[in-house]
Amino acid sequence: MKWDLIRMPAKPEVSNLRNACTSRIFLKSVFKGGNFMNSQEYMNLAEEKLLHVYNRFKIVLDKGDGVYLYDVDGKKYLDFAAGIAVFALGYNYKSYNDALKAQIDKVIHTSNLFYNVPAITAAQKICDKTKMDRVFFTNSGTEAIEGAIKLARKYAYNKDGATDHEIIAMNHSFHGRSVGALSVTGNPHYQEAFKPLMGGVKFAEFNNLESVKELINDKTCAIIFETVQGEGGIYPAEKEFIEGVRKLCDEKDIVLILDEIQCGMGRTGKMFAYEHYGVKPDIVTMAKALGCGVPIGAFAATEKVASAMVPGDHGTTYGGNPLCTAAVNEVFDIFENDKILDNVVEVSKYLESELDKLVDDFDVIKARRGKGLMQGLVVDGKPGDYVTKALENGLIVISAGSDVLRFVPPLIISKENVDEMISIMRKVLA
Numbered sequence: 285m286k287w288d289l290i291r292m293p294a295k296p297e298v299s300n301l302r303n304a305c306t307s308r309i310f311l312k313s314v315f316k317g318g319n320f321m322n323s324q325e326y327m328n329l330a331e332e333k334l335l336h337v338y339n340r341f342k343i344v345l346d347k348g349d350g351v352y353l354y355d356v357d358g359k360k361y362l363d364f365a366a367g368i369a370v371f372a373l374g375y376n377y378k379s380y381n382d383a384l385k386a387q388i389d390k391v392i393h394t395s396n397l398f399y400n401v402p403a404i405t406a407a408q409k410i411c412d413k414t415k416m417d418r419v420f421f422t423n424s425g426t427e428a429i430e431g432a433i434k435l436a437r438k439y440a441y442n443k444d445g446a447t448d449h450e451i452i453a454m455n456h457s458f459h460g461r462s463v464g465a466l467s468v469t470g471n472p473h474y475q476e477a478f479k480p481l482m483g484g485v486k487f488a489e490f491n492n493l494e495s496v497k498e499l500i501n502d503k504t505c506a507i508i509f510e511t512v513q514g515e516g517g518i519y520p521a522e523k524e525f526i527e528g529v530r531k532l533c534d535e536k537d538i539v540l541i542l543d544e545i546q547c548g549m550g551r552t553g554k555m556f557a558y559e560h561y562g563v564k565p566d567i568v569t570m571a572k573a574l575g576c577g578v579p580i581g582a583f584a585a586t587e588k589v590a591s592a593m594v595p596g597d598h599g600t601t602y603g604g605n606p607l608c609t610a611a612v613n614e615v616f617d618i619f620e621n622d623k624i625l626d627n628v629v630e631v632s633k634y635l636e637s638e639l640d641k642l643v644d645d646f647d648v649i650k651a652r653r654g655k656g657l658m659q660g661l662v663v664d665g666k667p668g669d670y671v672t673k674a675l676e677n678g679l680i681v682i683s684a685g686s687d688v689l690r691f692v693p694p695l696i697i698s699k700e701n702v703d704e705m706i707s708i709m710r711k712v713l714a
Contacts, residue, residue, distance in 0.1 A: 323356050341675055348375025351694050351701055353680065361675070364693040364705055365682045369514075369546045369658070372573035373618060374694035380576060383614035384607065392607045396600065402609035409616045413555045414568055416584035421604030425545035425571030426460030428581035431598055432508070432567045433464050433482075435585060436539040439592040440505035443537075449505035454490040456685070458515035459508070459543055468508050471516075490519060493528040500532065506539040507532075511557035512547035517685030518653055518660030520552075523561055530563045539589055541567045545581070549573035550619060550695055552656035553629045560655070573695075576615050580608035624695050632656045634699050635691070638706045646713045657695055660688040670712055679708040 321329070323344040330340075346356045351374050353361045366372065373380055387402065394400050407419040422428045433451065440449045453459075453468035460466065466475055467482035475481060484503070488495040490513060507529055513519040533540040542565035547557040549570060554560055556568065566589045571581030580603075602608075619625065639652045639659055650662040663670060667683035674681050684690040693701070 321356075326356065341672065343675065350374050350376065351697050359678070361678050361680050362701065362704055362708070363680045364691050364697075365680045366573075366692055366694045367577070368572070368682065369551060369692040370572045371577055372549060372551070372624070372695040373576050373615070374696045377576075377618070377696075379618060380611070380614050383610055384578070387607050387610035390606070393602065393605045396604060400604075400606045400609070402606045402613055403604040406604075406609040406612040406616075409613065410570075410582060410584055413616070414584045415564055416568065417587040418590035419582050419584045420598065420600075421609065422571070422581040422583070422600060423579050423602050424460075425569065425581045426462050426465045427600070427603070428545065428569040428571055428583045429459045429465040429468070429508075429543065430462055432541045432569050432583045432585075433468065433506070434598055435567060435583070435589060435593055436506035436541060438597060439539055439589050442592050446503070448484065448503060450484040450486060450501070450503045452486050452488055452496060452499050452504060452507045454509040454513070455487045456490060456516035456519075457508075457510055457513060457543075459510075459545075490516075491522045491525045493525050496529060496532065500536065500538070504536070504538055506541055508541040508543065510543040510545075510547065511561075512552065512655055512658055514546040514658070514690075515684055517662075517688045518658060518690060520557075520653070520655045521561065526558070526561045526563055533566070539566045541565060541569065543569050545569055545571045546692070547655070547658055549615075550625050550628055550656075551658045551692065553625060553632060554656075555619070555625065557655065574615065575608055575611045578608045578611045580612060627697075628657055628695050631697055631699060631702065632659075635659060635702050638702055639691070642706070642709060642713065645710075648713060654691075657691075657693060657697070659691040660684055661691075662687055663689055673712045674708060677708045677711055679705060679712075 326344045327342065344356045345353050347354050348363070351363055353363050353375065403421060410419045411417060420431055422431060436451070437449055441447065451468060453470055455470040457468070457470040459469050461474065463478065464482055466478060467485050469475065470487045486499045488499055490509060496507065509521070511521050530540060532538065542558050544556050544558070549555065549572065551573065552560065558565060567583055567585045569581070569583045574580055574582060635657065636652070636659065639661060642661065643649045643652050648664040650664065652659065652661055654660050667687060667689050670689055671681055671683055682690050
């Protein structure tokens with residue numbers, strides 16, 4: 285919007301009525317539904333002003349309601365991506381919005397030099413759900429991974445005073461883009477330009493217990509993996525694998541870190557995916573749906589491991605602020621009061637069966653895999669082509685890995701929403 289093009293009355297004696305009329309005409313012409321520019325103008329400005337690290341789809345989103353999003357031009361989209369598994373409660377969930385508004389009117393930030401009630405309450409709820417003992421709040425999932433790595437290394441350091449400990453991570457994993465998180469991300473493409481990264485990281489094959497055993501030595505301080513690999517292509521951990529790794533960690537006093545940033549917070553039908561396997565990590569990381577849109581993550585740990593950290597070992601300015609932790613509190617309350625997990629269990633079975641029908645009906649789809657409302661379709665060709673076509677037909681889905689269409693909708697979706705998605709996907713696939 286170029287303000288110098290606005291023509292205001294030159295003479296002060298112009299009537300108030302004429303001013304009012306002029307203002308109405310001006311507002312009607314430039315706002316067009318509450319926006320100063322059309323979508324293309326916004327995109328042009330974004331490409332000029334934002335650091336170019338994303339290849340964005342040609343849509344400028346404006347608002348959301350329920351499981352639908354709307355762009356600045358008014359087009360409606362059924363959302364089966366949920367902001368990359370963030371908006372578990374969909375958009376405009378009243379009690380969630382009300383809780384944030386109420387906290388804004390009280391206090392937003394205090395710093396961790398002081399206690400605040402929302403953070404204390406949220407920590408208690410996370411400990412109850414994870415069966416962990418202590419929590420550290422971060423601003424993101426990546427920071428949660430960073431903290432988990434530091435905690436595991438400090439735990440090992442306290443045992444022997446050595447600083448050359450090693451971590452075993454998994455190929456095709458994704459844990460974030462900071463140096464520490466990138467160091468345990470098993471994808472060379474993300475790492476190449478930023479080496480040297482953090483040393484002492486070895487990569488095993490996900491769901492291959494023998495490959496983990498081969499890498500363990502006296503220096504191994506932690507094993508880290510996603511309970512369900514997300515960016516790598518929607519691969520759930522196999523029961524024998526996760527149980528076997530847990531046993532190895534118990535035998536050798538190695539810290540098991542499970543990354544539940546995407547697969548946690550109800551996405552698989554349990555509050556945390558590791559509950560499906562009857563195992564418990566030493567450290568668990570979470571983010572995304574933890575705050576359902578506000579920037580917050582956390583890592584939680586058992587007392588045995590958490591006690592390794594002392595004042596000065598770690599910190600954050602914004603992490604655990606009253607606004608974000610008020611969101612966490614409301615999210616946990618909504619999950620319980622509105623029986624969100626029951627809906628995930630019911631609707632995910634229907635989603636799986638309908639996606640399986642697509643596998644049967646279309647040769648370009650090779651397989652379905654996933655857990656709960658975290659599903660993937662293996663496709664021929666580039667998944668981005670299918671994503672673009674789906675957008676043209678009013679459906680938001682995203683890709684995972686090199687050949688997977690990812691479906692991670694809000695956890696409040698209904699069977700009718702699944703039917704609408706399937707109908708659009710059939711058009712896309714045809």
